[in-house]
Amino acid sequence: MGPLPRSWMQAQWSLQRELILPRMRGLGITGQLPAFQGNVPWDLATVLHDANITQGLGQGNGTGWVDGTDPAFGDIADRWMHTLLNDFGTAGHVYQMDGFFANGTSWGASLPSDYDAETFQNVSPVTPPSPRRHSYSGTREHSETPACVWSAPVDNAYLAGYCCNKNTTVWQNLSVAKRACEEEPGCSGLTEEGYGFQMRAGTQLLQHKGDTAFVLENPLQCRVLPVDPLWLARGKSAYNGIARSDPNAIWAYQGWAFYVAGWHTPTPEAWSQLRGFIQAAPEGKFVIIDMASNGDGMWRQWGGIWNTPFIWTSLHTFGGNMGLKGNLSRANRIPFDAIDAHIGGIAGAGMTPEGFDQNPVYYEVIQGAPWRNAPIENLTEWLVQRGHRRYGLREHSTDVAAAWALLGAGSYSQDLTVSDVRRLAVLLSGARGVCSTMHSGLPRSLSLLDCSCKQLTEVIVCCGVTTHRIHCRNTKDAFLTSTCQWQVL
Numbered sequence: 001m002g003p004l005p006r007s008w009m010q011a012q013w014s015l016q017r018e019l020i021l022p023r024m025r026g027l028g029i030t031g032q033l034p035a036f037q038g039n040v041p042w043d044l045a046t047v048l049h050d051a052n053i054t055q056g057l058g059q060g061n062g063t064g065w066v067d068g069t070d071p072a073f074g075d076i077a078d079r080w081m082h083t084l085l086n087d088f089g090t091a092g093h094v095y096q097m098d099g100f101f102a103n104g105t106s107w108g109a110s111l112p113s114d115y116d117a118e119t120f121q122n123v124s125p126v127t128p129p130s131p132r133r134h135s136y137s138g139t140r141e142h143s144e145t146p147a148c149v150w151s152a153p154v155d156n157a158y159l160a161g162y163c164c165n166k167n168t169t170v171w172q173n174l175s176v177a178k179r180a181c182e183e184e185p186g187c188s189g190l191t192e193e194g195y196g197f198q199m200r201a202g203t204q205l206l207q208h209k210g211d212t213a214f215v216l217e218n219p220l221q222c223r224v225l226p227v228d229p230l231w232l233a234r235g236k237s238a239y240n241g242i243a244r245s246d247p248n249a250i251w252a253y254q255g256w257a258f259y260v261a262g263w264h265t266p267t268p269e270a271w272s273q274l275r276g277f278i279q280a281a282p283e284g285k286f287v288i289i290d291m292a293s294n295g296d297g298m299w300r301q302w303g304g305i306w307n308t309p310f311i312w313t314s315l316h317t318f319g320g321n322m323g324l325k326g327n328l329s330r331a332n333r334i335p336f337d338a339i340d341a342h343i344g345g346i347a348g349a350g351m352t353p354e355g356f357d358q359n360p361v362y363y364e365v366i367q368g369a370p371w372r373n374a375p376i377e378n379l380t381e382w383l384v385q386r387g388h389r390r391y392g393l394r395e396h397s398t399d400v401a402a403a404w405a406l407l408g409a410g411s412y413s414q415d416l417t418v419s420d421v422r423r424l425a426v427l428l429s430g431a432r433g434v435c436s437t438m439h440s441g442l443p444r445s446l447s448l449l450d451c452s453c454k455q456l457t458e459v460i461v462c463c464g465v466t467t468h469r470i471h472c473r474n475t476k477d478a479f480l481t482s483t484c485q486w487q488v489l
Contacts, residue, residue, distance in 0.1 A: 013087070016088070017087060017088060021088055021089075025091050025092070030091075030092035030094050031088075031091075031092055031094075032092070032094045032095065032096045032252055033084055033088055033092075033094070033095050033096070034084075034095070034096050035077070035080070035081065035084070035095035035096060035097045035238075035241065035242045035251075036073075036076055036077040036080035036081070036097075036241055037096075037097040037098055037238070038065045038066045038067070038068065038073060038238075039063055039064070039065055039066075040053065040063070040064050040065070040066055040076070041062070041063065041064065042055050042056065042061065042062055042063055042064040044064060044066075045064055048072055050066075050070065050072055052066065052067040052069070052070035052072070053065065053066050053067070053070075053072075054067070067234070068233065068234035068235070068236075068237035068238050069230075069233050069234060069237060073237055073238075073241065074237060074240070074241060077238075077241030077242070077244075078241070078244060078245065080241075081241070081242060081244070081245035081246070082245065085245055085246065090246050090248075093246055093248040093249055093250055094249075094250045094252050094287075095242045095246075095249055095250070095251060095252065096252050096253075096254065097238050097242070097251055097252075097253065098253060098254040098256075098257050146218065146221055146222055147222060148178075148182045148216055148218060148219070148222035148223075149216075149217045149218045149222070150178060150189075150214055150215065150216060150217065151189075151214060151215040151217055153212050153213070153214060154205060154212065154213040154214070154215065155212055156207060156208065156209050156210065156211065156212075157205045157206060157207055157208065157211060157212070157213045158191040158193070158200070158205070158206055158208050158211040158212075158213050159188065159189045159190070159191050159200035159201075159202050159203070159204070159205060159206075159213050159215065160200065160202035160204055160206055161188075161200055161201040161202030162198070162199075162200065162201065163181075163184065163186050163187045163188070163198075163199040163200050163201035164184045164186045164187060164199060164201065169198065169199070170195060170196035170197065170198055171196055171197045171198075172196050172197075173197075174190075174192075174197060174214075177190050177196075177197035177198075177199070178190065178214070178216075180199065181199050181216060182216070182222065182223075184199060185223060185225075185268040186201050186268060187199045187200070187201065187216065187219070188200060188201055188202060188203050188215070188216055188219055189213060189214050189215040189216045190213070190214040191211055191212070191213050191214075192211065192212040192213075192214075193210075193211055194210060194211075197214075200213075203301070220271055223268075225268055225271050225272050225275060226272050226275075227272060227275050227276050227279055228269075228272040228273045228275070228276040229276070230276070231272075231273040231274075231276030231277060232276035232277075232279060232280055233276075234276070234277075234280075235276050235277040235278075235279070235280025235281070236280040238251070238277075238280070239251050239280050239281040239285070239286075249285065250284075250285050250286075250287060251281050251285060251286050251287065252287050252289055253277065253286065253287070253288050253289065254289050254291060255288050255289050255290045255291040255292070255298050255310075256291040256315065275306065278306055278308050284309060286308060286309070287308075287309045287310065287311065287347060288308060288309070288310040288311070289310070289311050289313060289352065290310050290311060290312045290313055291313055291315045291352050292314075292315065293314075293315045293316075294314055294315070294316060294326075294327065294330065294415040295312070295313070295314030295315075295316070295327075295330055295331055295334050295366070296330075297312055297334075297337065297338065299312065299338055299343055299346075306345075307344040307345045308345045309345045309346075309347040310345055310346060310347060311347050311348040311349065311350055312334055312335045312338060312346065312348070312349045312350075313349065313350045313351050313352040314331060314334065314351045314352070314353075314362075314366060315351075315352050315353065315354075316351060316353045316359070316362065316363075316415075317353045317354055317355055317358065318354050319354050319355065320354060320355025320358075321355070323358075323359075324359070324411045324412075325359065325411060325412070325414070325415055326359045326361070326362030326411075326412055326415065327412070327413060327414050327415045328361070328362065328365055328379055328383075328408060328412045328413070329379065329413065330415070331362055331365045331366050332365055332375045332376050332379060333375055334349045334366055334369055335348070335349040335369055336369070336374060336375050348370065349366060349369045349370065350366065350367075351363050351366050351367075361383070361386065361412065362412070364386070365379075379408060380404075380405050380408050380409075383404040383405070383407070383408045383412075384400070384401045384404050384405065386404075387400045387401070387403070387404045388400060
């Protein structure tokens with residue numbers, strides 16, 4: 001099969017110009033327009049005789065990336081913006097520039113050797129306690145820098161990764177060890193193994209009986225980090241590429257690129273590079289789209305550093321893969337966890353799935369957050385009331401109430417991955433227990449919904465349990481299932 005025809009591309013252009021953007025703007029919704037971010041056909045390097053165009057890796061070898069410090073970057077950016085604004089206008093003033101990170105060139109960064117997009121979760125097996133905290137405040141070179149904040153002791157856990165070429169150094173005094181860690185840029189905490197305290201560089205807590213971990217909770221804020229001059233220059237070139245054509249331009253940066261560039265790990269080098277990008281734009285003109293899978297929140301790693309505006313989103317699915325899933329309890333806390341943690345810069349909450357028409361109840365929880373002052377107090381009650389509204393029921397239905405209570409306690413109580421199709425294939429090959437746990441109460445809830453809808457159209461067997469395909473009369477709701485891909489609309 002060949003490439004998409006030009007007619008298809010022209011139809012997409014017309015759809016955006018004549019229908020989608022006007023409708024969004026009419027509803028007060030800002031559409032983000034794609035700015036030039038450096039990716040070009042690889043053949044351009046030959047045409048321009050330009051050594052500052054990097055060839056993409058693997059299947060992306062037909063593309064190239066123009067370094068922001070190359071004069072060709074600004075020239076192409078100006079031409080791009082001229083056409084873009086003539087076609088779509090400047091309303092909203094928000095432009096996306098991520099770096100063409102999918103082919104390994106991400107503004108000059110290379111893919112880490114252990115990169116795996118499917119398993120990138122940013123979730124630690126052990127969560128440090130928060131009720132009791134204390135901080136050490138010593139004499140610091142910069143008085144305006146806040147004191148370092150330490151977690152309470154985390155028993156039976158350790159921080160992985162020795163730090164700072166001092167893996168043999170052991171401190172017997174906790175206060176002295178903390179001060180040494182605070183003064184060492186690569187230190188993220190301490191581990192006590194029975195014979196003293198050692199500095200550690202890792203951010204993940206692992207379980208181990210007898211060990212005790214102490215986590216430095218604001219390593220970026222309580223240290224003075226320099227600006228990487230090369231990344232500052234690249235950032236200025238990128239921002240000026242949109243600001244020359246639109247002086248009110250706002251740069252929206254996709255946070256998923258953090259992982260590819262290595263910025264999800266709070267190392268001094270990574271954050272000096274990120275600070276270069278942030279300071280390249282005027283204050284408030286660089287906005288991070290926080291895209292941690294399933295809404296875990298990448299802000300937990302960078303902590304709203306430098307008060308940079310960010311929008312917390314949930315990356316809930318890849319490639320439009322369907323699955324009856326979504327941890328509503330976690331979604332319910334978006335964005336209130338960041339507010340409660342007094343993180344600066346939070347500008348909103350949303351979702352960034354690769355494909356819609358799936359799990360609308362999950363997205364409704366997130367969409368409602370800006371209109372609430374706190375998380376939904378009783379999710380089960382909310383689900384039952386939503387079910388009645390959704391089905392247009394004027395009287396209470398015990399079947400609908402029971403069905404949604406079961407779904408809330410089962411499929412909508414956990415997340416697996418953002419790409420469920422292959423995971424479900426693994427489940428089918430032997431992990432029946434996980435499948436039955438994920439979809440606990442599913443057959444019962446479907447039967448109850450069937451009683452309410454009065455129309456059963458299909459019964460199939462999936463993951464060893466009988467499920468149903470249900471179409472509810474007089475509503476837009478349907479229960480769909482196909483090859484272990486469950487969905488409640």
